[in-house]
Every structure is written in C-alpha cells, then in structure tokens.
Amino acid sequence: MIPLSDRGLEFSHLLIEVFRVNGLLLAAGDELAAPAGLTSARWQVLGVVDHGPTTVAEVARTMGLTRQAVRQTAASLVRDGMVVLQDNPDDRRAKRLALTPRGRSALREVERRQAAWANELAARISLAEIQAVTGTLRDLGDLLEDR
Amino acid sequence: MIPLSDRGLEFSHLLIEVFRVNGLLLAAGDELAAPAGLTSARWQVLGVVDHGPTTVAEVARTMGLTRQAVRQTAASLVRDGMVVLQDNPDDRRAKRLALTPRGRSALREVERRQAAWANELAARISLAEIQAVTGTLRDLGDLLEDR
DNA sequence: CGCAGATTGACAAGTACCTGTCAAAATACG
C-alpha cells in the first residue's frame, strides 16, 4: 500500500469539498433557472446565443462541451420556442441559433435572479478569500490539465 | 438590471473555476479507474461496500445519492462479477452487496493509483494553501446548504 | 396483536453529458 502523505490526505479533503460545492452550485443554478422554464444547461446555451446568432458547433466550443451535448439542449430550446434556427449563408449545413422574444425574456429573468443571488452570497465571504480560492483552484486546474 | 457587485463578479469567477476543476477531477478519476475496469461511480460504490456488506439504500445514504442511482451502478457491478448479492436475514427485501475477490482486487488497484496521484499533485501545492481553500469551500458549501 | 406509515427494490421516463459513425458541405492545397 502506498500511504497518503499529509498533503495527500488534506488534498483528498479538498476533492470532497470541490465535489460537494459543485453539486450545490448546480442545484442552486437549476433553482434559479426553474421559474423561467429553464435548467442550468439551457440557461448556459441561451447565454451564449444572446451574444448573437451562433451555430451549434460554435456554442459547443465556447462552452467546452461536445457538439452532441449542445445539439440536444438546442433541440429542446427550439421545441419550447426559446430559440429559432436561421439559415446561414456562410455554411448551408450549420443553421444559426437565435433567441426568440420568449427565450430572451426567460434569460433576462434568470440573469436578474442570478445577480441578486451572487451578490448576496459574495457579501458573506471576504473579497481576499474569494480571490485566494479562485487563484488556487485555477492553479490546480492548470496542473490537472497538464496531466 | 441588478448589477453584480465587485465581490459578486469575483464570485462568478470562483464558480467557473469550481466547475472546471470538478470536471477535470472527474476525468482524472475515470482515468485512474479505467485500467481496473471501473469508472468513478463504480469505484465509489466498491469503496463503500469494502467496509462490509451493505444494502443499496445504505450505500445511497452514505454517498448522498438516490437509491436508484446506486441501484443502477450496483447492477452493473453484479453483471461484471465485482459484487454479489447476499441474503439479508434482517430484511428480506434488501439483499446485501458484498465484494467478490475480483471486485476487491480492482478496488485495491485503483486505490494504489489514486494514492500516488494525490501525493504527486499535493506536492505541488503548499499545505497551507490546500487547507485555506478547503476551509473556504467548506464555508461556501455550508452557506449554500442553508439556502 | 393489528394496522398505519415508513422503507425498500424494481420499473419507467427524463436530463445532461459522453463516444463513435455517417454523409453532406466547406476548406485547404497541389
């Protein structure tokens, strides 16, 4: 058995907290999005499309997901009339996703809720602490990305 | 539009890092588990069952998941001969999951890899930093749990 | 003891991701 070093052990606690906070954040996001008829995934796609009509492949690259994942979410947004497909003169295969008025108002509603929620939570943790955690997590992420 | 406060904005960056690190950790876990014929989910279930034969409902409570999620993972472990179902004299409905020799050796293999991986990563971040991040994330998690 | 209520596993269906494969369309290049 290879034993865990002190740091390794403390590191395991960090992992557990990351998983826990991630789960809680996802749940909070869904709660914020639900009253507008959205989920976290749908909200994120709408957020990207809000910057201008975009193809599925482009949205996927922006979000760091596969085309297939975005395709499914986009299809459900089209079904619900929050997004429409526009012909794309630049590429006959790839239609552009564009917000409908309904999609736009749903997005605005969630953004309003999200801003209030983030401000409220942020008020309870010091700026220095938030920045320190963000920095360390960024380093850890870079480390993980480098294998 | 409710504007994001400075802290609120910095907080948003923190969210993004949590999501990113979470995704990278999940990928790393799957990579660690794959050579042993496991996934992160299967590995976690085996880890709980390693403490002694347990019912699906008990494992679910331990892991903070639903019975249904654990049920599916457990079924796949049974299919692959890593776990067997034992009759439970205390409750005729709820059979106990128990490790087979094959399940045990797969678990040991992943645990060996995981310890080496955690030690290596932990060596690149100071103990103080790890503890600080863990503490802040724990606070944030508690805040989120209180709504 | 007997019954109401809680717990359990099974089943169905849904969300959010993934990989692999395919044909059509766009692009790069000799």
Add this chain to the structure above:
DNA sequence: CGTATTTTGACAGGTACTTGTCAATCTGCG
C-alpha cells in the same frame, strides 16, 4: 480545377444521475 482533409449536424448507443410510482416488507404505536 479537382481532390484530400476538416467540419458539421444527425443518429445510435452508453453512463450517471434525477423524479415519480408501485407492491412488498418492515416498524412503530395504540
């Protein structure tokens, strides 16, 4: 110009979760 390569959306199928429902069984209480 034409062909090789890349990109794209669609489709199939898989993993890991969720909620809701059901009947069987266990438990607590009057």
